[in-house]
Amino acid sequence: MKTQRNAHLKKVIVDYKKLNNKILDLLVNKYPDGYDDEDVITFRNAQNEIVECVEVKTEDTLYLVKVSKRLVAAMEDHDDSDDNAEKNHDLPSESID
Numbered sequence: 454m455k456t457q458r459n460a461h462l463k464k465v466i467v468d469y470k471k472l473n474n475k476i477l478d479l480l481v482n483k484y485p486d487g488y489d490d491e492d493v494i495t496f497r498n499a500q501n502e503i504v505e506c507v508e509v510k511t512e513d514t515l516y517l518v519k520v521s522k523r524l525v526a527a528m529e530d531h532d533d534s535d536d537n538a539e540k541n542h543d544l545p546s547e548s549i550d
Contacts, residue, residue, distance in 0.1 A: 459510075459515055462510065462513060462514060462515040463513055463514045463515070464514075464515045464517065465514055465515070465516050465517070466504070466506065466516075466517045466519065467516050467517065467518045467519065468519050469518075469519060469521050469523045469524050469527060472518070472524075472527060474531070476509065476516055476518065477527060477528065477531040478531075479509040479510075479511070479516070480507070480509055480518060480524075480528050480531075481528055481531055481532045483509050484507065484528070485532070487528070488507050488520075492507050492508075493505050493506070493507060493520055494506050494507070494508055494517065504519060505519065505520040506518055506519050506520060507520060507524075
């Protein structure tokens with residue numbers, strides 16, 4: 454069922470295999486400690502299959518990202534790689550004389 458506040462947004466269902474860094478960033482920022490059962494949206498697709506997703510939004514798009522074990526691992530790996538990049542960025546650089 455559509456709600457008025459999301460009626461203007463483009464709706465995109467995204468599978469784990471199609472995730473890009475932008476969507477992973479949105480997921481990690483919205484669910485830094487992972488998502489819970491109450492965050493999961495369940496519906497039936499056109500093939501009458503049950504689909505479970507979590508929702509993230511941009512200004513113009515509502516992404517429904519399909520839930521899977523691989524999604525959880527991808528979010529954790531993405532968050533870890535961001536943390537490592539920040540740590541390495543903060544390290545003082547050494548000059549070779």
